[in-house]
Amino acid sequence: MxxxxxxxxxxxxxxLLSAVSNAQILPLNQFFxxxxxxxxxxxxxxxxxxxxxxxxxxxxxxxxxxxxxxxQHVYPPLFAFPPGFVKSFAAFDNFHFVGHSDVSAWxxxxxxxxxxxxxxxxxxxxDAILLPGLQSLDQFGSAVYASALAWEGMAAVGPTADPPVPxxxxxxxxxxxxxxxxxxxxxxxxxxxxxTHMAGLSGGTGTPSDQAxxxxxxxxxxxxxxxxxxxxxxxxxxxxxxxxxxxxxADLLAHRPEGSANPFVIGVDNFExxxxxxxxDKKVFG
Numbered sequence: 001m002x003x004x005x006x007x008x009x010x011x012x013x014x015x016l017l018s019a020v021s022n023a024q025i026l027p028l029n030q031f032f033x034x035x036x037x038x039x040x041x042x043x044x045x046x047x048x049x050x051x052x053x054x055x056x057x058x059x060x061x062x063x064x065x066x067x068x069x070x071x072q073h074v075y076p077p078l079f080a081f082p083p084g085f086v087k088s089f090a091a092f093d094n095f096h097f098v099g100h101s102d103v104s105a106w107x108x109x110x111x112x113x114x115x116x117x118x119x120x121x122x123x124x125x126x127d128a129i130l131l132p133g134l135q136s137l138d139q140f141g142s143a144v145y146a147s148a149l150a151w152e153g154m155a156a157v158g159p160t161a162d163p164p165v166p167x168x169x170x171x172x173x174x175x176x177x178x179x180x181x182x183x184x185x186x187x188x189x190x191x192x193x194x195x196t197h198m199a200g201l202s203g204g205t206g207t208p209s210d211q212a213x214x215x216x217x218x219x220x221x222x223x224x225x226x227x228x229x230x231x232x233x234x235x236x237x238x239x240x241x242x243x244x245x246x247x248x249x250a251d252l253l254a255h256r257p258e259g260s261a262n263p264f265v266i267g268v269d270n271f272e273x274x275x276x277x278x279x280x281d282k283k284v285f286g
Contacts, residue, residue: 032077045284052280055273060266064274067242068205069281081242089250091237091264092190092197097246104239104246108188110171117186117201118239172231176224178217179204185224187231197265199235200228202275205243207282218279225275234268 049069056065072079084101091097091106099105099118106117172187183204190199202224208214238244249263256262266274 035074048280048283052277055277058270061270061274065277092192095190104241174224176220178208178213178220179206187233197235198233199237200233201237205240214282218282221279225272229272233271235265
């Protein structure tokens with residue numbers, strides 16, 4: 001007569017065998033390899049990787065460290081999310097996710113109108129989704145109006161200027177070069193029931209391929225971190241769900257107990273540490 005422990009052992013063994021068998025469905029030449037870096041400066045990698053790890057110890061941000069500082073570089077196929085349909089959801093009362101599983105898009109109700117943050121990924125998506133929506137409202141493109149003096153002032157400042165961040169507007173737009181020369185990051189309020197939370201969205205999460213771009217990114221993101229701290233930002237939003245776990249948060253929000261915290265809210269200290277951890281990762285490739 002089989003004992004309970006023996007039965008469990010047999011079931012476990014069969015499960016493991018099944019997993020191994022399924023893994024072998026793909027031929028070995030289709031398995032991806034662990035990424036290795038030639039001439040790795042082990043001392044620097046150890047220093048900055050552990051610096052990033054030390055900043056990402058809190059449970060609300062630790063997975064971001066693992067995803068972006070390790071998986072992204074060593075196991076890139078596990079970091080890439082294939083595009084897939086995602087049901088839109090309200091992260092906050094005035095802030096809705098309308099993207100897909102790879103690239104996020106957000107609809108932000110400012111009170112004066114709805115702003116679409118990130119317009120997805122490619123020309124096909126623009127042609128199939130954005131333009132028909134605009135054309136149905138008899139709206140094509142956009143018009144920019146300014147006084148003659150304003151145009152003259154902008155021309156005098158030049159396209160590469162980095163003016164001071166405005167302090168009176170609800171939404172702050174911060175130039176954060178590096179990911180691309182024109183990358184913008186945002187600081188803005190989001191509302192939930194009777195509470196207002198200050199959110200920060202870093203416009204470019206990718207690591208630039210050239211050294212100048214990486215240095216630029218580190219400098220501009222440090223500035224964004226300083227501004228975010230001064231503004232009391234404690235809500236993490238991104239234009240890629242791998243960088244803010246929007247899809248996971250959607251499920252948590254759908255089954256959220258009354259009175260529990262919103263998963264996008266991580267705290268001022270953790271928001272600063274999140275950016276610091278990501279920047280330590282960029283230094284590895286400096």
